[in-house]
Amino acid sequence: MKTTSVIELSQNALQSNIDFLKDYFSGETRLSSVVKGNAYGHGIEEFVPMAELCGVNHFSVFSADEAERVYKCKSRNTDIMIMGWVDDDELEWAIRNKVAFYVFELDRLIASVNIARKLNIPAKIHIEVETGMNRTGFKQKTLHRVADVMVNNKDVLIFQGLCTHFAGAESIANHVRVKRQFHRYKKIYNWFLKKDLRPKIRHVASSAAAMTYPKTRLDLVRVGILQYGFWPSMETYIHYISNRKEKYDPLERVISWKSKIMTLKNVNQGEFISYGTTYLASENKTIAVIPVGYAHGFSRSLSNSGRVLIHGQRVSVIGMVNMNMLIADIANIHDVAVGDEVVLIGEQGEHTISVSSFTQMSDQLNYELLTRLPVNTTRIVTS
Numbered sequence: 001m002k003t004t005s006v007i008e009l010s011q012n013a014l015q016s017n018i019d020f021l022k023d024y025f026s027g028e029t030r031l032s033s034v035v036k037g038n039a040y041g042h043g044i045e046e047f048v049p050m051a052e053l054c055g056v057n058h059f060s061v062f063s064a065d066e067a068e069r070v071y072k073c074k075s076r077n078t079d080i081m082i083m084g085w086v087d088d089d090e091l092e093w094a095i096r097n098k099v100a101f102y103v104f105e106l107d108r109l110i111a112s113v114n115i116a117r118k119l120n121i122p123a124k125i126h127i128e129v130e131t132g133m134n135r136t137g138f139k140q141k142t143l144h145r146v147a148d149v150m151v152n153n154k155d156v157l158i159f160q161g162l163c164t165h166f167a168g169a170e171s172i173a174n175h176v177r178v179k180r181q182f183h184r185y186k187k188i189y190n191w192f193l194k195k196d197l198r199p200k201i202r203h204v205a206s207s208a209a210a211m212t213y214p215k216t217r218l219d220l221v222r223v224g225i226l227q228y229g230f231w232p233s234m235e236t237y238i239h240y241i242s243n244r245k246e247k248y249d250p251l252e253r254v255i256s257w258k259s260k261i262m263t264l265k266n267v268n269q270g271e272f273i274s275y276g277t278t279y280l281a282s283e284n285k286t287i288a289v290i291p292v293g294y295a296h297g298f299s300r301s302l303s304n305s306g307r308v309l310i311h312g313q314r315v316s317v318i319g320m321v322n323m324n325m326l327i328a329d330i331a332n333i334h335d336v337a338v339g340d341e342v343v344l345i346g347e348q349g350e351h352t353i354s355v356s357s358f359t360q361m362s363d364q365l366n367y368e369l370l371t372r373l374p375v376n377t378t379r380i381v382t383s
Contacts, residue, residue, distance in 0.1 A: 004291035004324070005259035005344065007379045009042055011050055013252035017227050018054040020250045025210065029217045032081065034206070034224035035070060036062035041297075041370035042228060042255055043379040044069045050381060051227070052078060060222050064090035067099050081126065081161075083222075084136070091115050091123075100124035100160045104136040109149050116156035126161035127199070129188050131181040133167040143188070147195045162189055162199040166216070169209035170233035178209065182216055208232035212239050229253035230355060230366050253355070256346030257373070260339050261310070262291045262325070274319025274327055279304055285331045290342050293324040297373040298344065302326075308342050311335075312349025 021031060033056045034040075039047035048059060048070055057078045061067045063085040070080050082101040086094060086108070092115050094101050103109045103125045116123040127146065130137035138146055150157055164185045168174035185204055192199070203220040205213065210221040211232075229251045231237040241247050265287050273279045273287065288310065294300040298321055306317035308328050316329045330336050345353055355366045 002378045003296075003374075003376060004262075005257060005296055005377060007041075007043070007373065007377055008256040008258065008346070009046055009050060009379060009381050010252070010254050010256070011053065011381055011383055013229060013254045014050050014227065015054050016252045017229055017254070018051070018056060021223060021226060022055075025217055025221060027217075028219070030058060030201075030220045031056060032058040032060045032203070032220050032222050033227055034060045034222050036060070036066060036083070036224070037367075037371035038066075038373075038375055040224065040228050040367065041373035043375070045073050046379045046381055048073050048078075058220070064094060064101075067094065071097060071099065092119065095119055095121055095123045098124060100126055102126045102128045102136070102163070104128040104138055106142065106145060106149070109146060113149065113153045113156055116153075122156050122158045124158045124160040126163050126201075126203075127159070127192075128163050128165075129185065131164045131184040131188070132177060133165050133181070135165070137164060140188070143191065147192070147197060150197055151195065159197055159199045161201040161203055161220075162192060163203045165206070166204065166209050169206065169212060171235055172239075178213065182213070206232075208236050211236050225367060226251065228255065228370070230370075253346075255355075255370070257344040258346065259290050259292045259342045259344060261288045261336065261342060263289045263338060264330075264336065265289065272319075274303075274322065276320060279319040283331075285329060286336070287318070288328045288330045288336060288340075288342070290326050290328060291324060292342075292344060293322045293326055295323045295374070296377065297369070298326055299369070299372075307353060308344055309346075309348040309351055309353055310340060310342055312351060314351050314353070 033051045035044050035047060038044055052075050059070050060081045060083055061070060062083055064082060067080050067082050080099045086101050088111055091111055095115055096119055112123040128137040130139045166178045166181050169178050201220050202218040205216040206222045207224050207226040209216045225232050267273055267281050267285045267287055269281055269283050271281050292298050300321045302317055303320045304318060307314050310330060311333050313333055317326050318329045319327045343353060345355055
């Protein structure tokens with residue numbers, strides 16, 4: 001059965017985005033599709049096959065459970081990389097299935113060696129180094145011990161990658177910090193070479209860095225938000241168009257979010273609508289009740305401020321957004337009926353409700369809004 005709202009994913013939009021990115025990055029840089037956070041709310045099981053149709057054969061996730069979901073729906077020759085959480089009992093699964101993973105603690109490195117020896121299958125590891133993010137990654141002073149373990153266990157360790165993550169490449173305010181991080185990374189890379197340890201892949205850039213700092217693209221770029229049709233920040237977009245003759249957004253939004261009118265109701269002037277007393281009808285009104293609320297990802301902060309599209313017109317969300325329902329003011333729209341389409345994100349007629357406008361109204365990042373869309377919401381792939 002379908003859920004009370006449906007997420008539609010455009011294959012053509014994704015193909016356009018992937019083509020643009022591959023052309024823009026050019027060279028030998030490989031594209032890794034980041035599908036953490038349930039593919040940024042698009043749905044791992046739906047999105048991975050879509051991306052493979054676009055020629056993508058490398059996916060990055062945060063955790064082993066996400067990796068398993070990708071593994072179950074990917075093609076045979078597609079690679080997976082875990083960038084974060086792998087519990088000790090999940091290391092064996094990753095190594096057995098040739099899933100690569102970040103290593104940023106010595107205990108994980110040693111455990112990888114022991115499990116790889118037990119299975120007689122080499123572990124594909126990406127050594128993450130700390131360059132200034134101060135989150136995960138080996139600090140310089142611990143690298144000697146890391147190198148010793150790697151040199152002594154080359155038969156069971158594949159040095160798949162050397163990586164780091166930039167702190168805030170989305171903003172020009174972090175320009176000096178990002179440059180400093182990249183310089184530290186290059187020094188560490190050269191240090192590993194002197195230890196006779198050469199990674200197969202060098203990667204440091206996510207979407208923002210790849211667009212703003214071309215030299216950071218190296219062998220592989222971890223592309224997240226861009227592939228879905230969104231810019232990491234307005235600064236990243238401005239940086240891109242400032243260097244182009246034609247000033248237009250080349251990205252297409254992959255996602256649309258739709259529901260239907262559940263019921264209609266007439267409300268008399270002077271009556272309150274929904275919970276509490278936040279909205280008082282100043283005139284007789286017809287309202288539409290829509291079976292989507294904050295449990296479905298439509299933020300409660302959009303109460304009395306959000307917008308949806310009905311019959312090609314932008315209408316106001318009035319009253320408090322409930323757990324499972326919201327209310328739209330349709331007083332100025334004629335011939336509305338139960339079952340009519342409601343667009344929460346996307347296009348209808350000549351109007352659009354964009355994720356960016358949605359997030360501005362709710363004071364959320366587009367990343368946050370997208371990843372809060374429930375896993376169990378029905379997702380449909382369209383052309």
